[in-house]
Structures are given as structure tokens and as C-alpha cells.
Amino acid sequence: MGSARVVPGEYEPIRELEDVHFDYDKYEIRSEDARILDATATWLVEEAGRRGMSVEMVAGLLLRRGLEWERRRAALPAYHDLDALAGTWSEDEAAAFLQAVADFEQVDPSLWQ
Numbered sequence: 001m002g003s004a005r006v007v008p009g010e011y012e013p014i015r016e017l018e019d020v021h022f023d024y025d026k027y028e029i030r031s032e033d034a035r036i037l038d039a040t041a042t043w044l045v046e047e048a049g050r051r052g053m054s055v056e057m058v059a060g061l062l063l064r065r066g067l068e069w070e071r072r073r074a075a076l077p078a079y080h081d082l083d084a085l086a087g088t089w090s091e092d093e094a095a096a097f098l099q100a101v102a103d104f105e106q107v108d109p110s111l112w113q
Contacts (some may be wrong), residue, residue: 014062016043 017040020033029037048055090096 014043 018036019042020032020036022029044055044058048058051058053061
């Protein structure tokens with residue numbers, strides 16, 4: 001198993017491939033996304049020809065590459081050395097802070113004329 005450390009510049013996105021966005025509650029493909037899907041299909045066929053592989057093999061390589069990247073990224077350590085500075089207040093501390101800054105929420109209308 002390789003190192004989980006991600007090296008800057010090691011993973012480069014494939015410029016020819018663009019993201020496609022789908023609506024969660026619809027099955028229609030928008031015209032712009034249809035163009036992207038057509039371009040992706042063309043790229044896959046061309047890449048398969050360039051590599052002397054099947055389209056399925058190229059697609060599989062891309063999937064493995066993406067999964068490997070996600071696995072390595074997930075294995076990175078989580079650092080909590082700044083937790084004491086922000087985001088770890090108790091409910092009482094948060095309430096006390098909001099009460100202390102409540103005056104800053106007041107707007108003086110005369111300043112906005």
C-alpha cells in the first residue's frame with residue numbers, strides 16, 4: 001500500500017473532461033450538460049485509441065484513479081490544534097458571546113440617511 005501523503009501537483013485533472021451537474025429530482029439532461037457528455041464520450045474513444053485499449057478499460061482506469069485519490073485524501077490526518085481558538089464553545093459560552101455582542105446588531109437609522 002502506498003503512502004497516504006498527497007504530493008502537490010501529483011493529481012492533475014484531465015482538462016478535456018468537464019463536470020456534469022444533474023438535478024436531484026429530475027432525469028432530464030440539460031443541453032449544456034449533453035454537450036459535455038458528448039465531448040466526454042468522444043474523449044474516451046480517442047483516449048482508448050491513443051492507448052490501444054478498450055473504452056471500458058480507459059473508463060476503469062479513470063475510476064480507479066479517482067478512487068485512489070479519494071482513498072489517499074481520506075487517509076490524511078485531521079488536525080485539531082486550532083480547535084481551542086474557534087468552533088469548540090459550549091452552548092453556554094456561545095450564548096454568552098452572543099449576548100455580549102448583541103449591541104453590535106443594533107442599527108442606528110440616523111447613520112443611514
